[in-house]
Amino acid sequence: MKKLAGVFLILVGLLIIAGTLFSTVIEWKPAPQDGAGQAVTESELGNTDRIEVNFSSADINIETHNKDTVEVVSLSNSSEDEPVVSQNGSTILIEQKRNHWWPDFSFVLFQKREWTVKIPEDFQKEISLYGSSGDVSVAGPLNLGVFAADLSSGNVEVDEVKAKELSISLTSGDLMIQDSEAEHASLETTSGDMEVLTFSGAMEAVLTSGDFEAEWEEMSGRIDIEVTSGDVEIITGGADLELDVEVSSGDIENDIPLDSLTSQEERSLRGTKGEGDIPLTIRTTSGDVELKE
Template sequence: MKKIIYIALALILIGAIGGLIVFQTTDLFQTSKASAQTKTASVNGIKKINVDVSSLDVEVKKTNRDQLSAKVKGWGNKQMIQGVKLAINKEGDALHVTAVRNQSFFTFTIGWSKLIIEVPEQAYNQITVDVGSGDLSIEDLQAGHLSLTSGSGDVTAKNNKSRGNFIVQASSGDIDMQHNQAQNEARVSANSGDLDVSDLTAKSTRLETASGDIDVLRYSGSLIAQANSGDLDIESHQLSGDIDAQVASGDIDINFAQDPDALSVDYRGGSGEGTVNLDGFLYKEKTDHLIIGQKGDGKYKIRVRTNSGDFNLQ
């Protein structure tokens, strides 16, 4: 028994000595504003910008300078910043920005860090940003095609313009979009997370979430919105395109500040009630779970499907 106690004490002593050595010879517990890593590159002749990040918060925004810059900054021990391998590579008319964190078993990080990319304004054909794990935000960008992907983290997009499509995807995290434009399609999807979209202008918009609410405030164009589990709330000044709204479990509310002059409604629900409160709306068929009708010439079509939840249009 005594032998076991001696062995245990020896192991504790060895651990304490090892911990003291680590404390005195490394920066593991020495936190401060770490020195930033910075890379720059010319954008002359560049048409495509691709950003690929493994595990880091990312912010991409416009700059008035004539060079693209990528900076890893933050607070914490040395490994929090220096443990990130940052690179910018040029391939033809494309710039590739990569940031990969060293995930060695013996690497320890304390603190926080963020990759900030500043992009000069010019006529890019494509800007894509792919983040494995971390929050992503972009602001004031313009390109022929904009694509954002986050594996795990929230996505925020403000004041961006696409001459073609604008695609935003998040596996696990909320998506917040404000004052964005897409000349063709805006497509926003999340496996698990809420979608908040406001002041979106697009020829067509598609919003999808497997688990989460969808809130739309002021938009233009046609709209497809689908949620498996969550509420769908659409508010806008006026109806400017067809709407296809589907929710498996949750309510659907559609509100317009200005009553539409012409629309048709096709609502079918499983468990829940449907109501339409619009002056001049004429019913062709109406039950608790079915509404078929129109106003005017039925120019815009509103199609609503719910399995479990109420529907209200006004």
């Protein structure tokens, strides 16, 4: 009986995969060119406090425009899973239309999906992204209360975003942030590198496997960096620091002139530069740390 049940489940799984492949092949057509295959959806901004994007197996581009609408331009060589824009209270929700209940394998096999979400340049509330299997590009200038992204697979690039709260969690992929500012940034990657260039503000960064590289234009608040496996390279922008560095396995190279050296050992370094206004704490399990002014 158990064997029959197992065979039945296998057959059901094969039928689902075959159905997906069949429907994909039937609907597939060459990648659109010169604007063909584009669909445009708009929603009035009104009193919107939050813009939320939910996606799977699609590349997402966030841009600004000088209109008072949220516009979604979708590019696909299939009519499957087009974006749907709806208003839920003070939230504009952008999500994929599902034409079937089974898992989607078509992105991997044939289809190209890309959304460009255009946001009013003076929108200053919250943008939230939730998704898997796709790259994300955010191109400002944007001045927000909150920018949050919880993503499982794909690379993320953020450019010219200023936010009170900047929160990005990425399971698999590289994260790059440049020319941005946050009162507090919370960044996390499980497998992938993190590069933050020309940044201003406070930060908490956690990496499981990957290198961390950051260059501050201006530090504020606290800076906490935790890396399990990977190297750390930081340019502090000349900030007055209270420095606390520990590595379990790796070297520490410090080019910051410290006015007060609390302790210096092979695997740790503690000291103060100037007034010591900015606590900078670095912890690595396996990896080197390089500090520059």
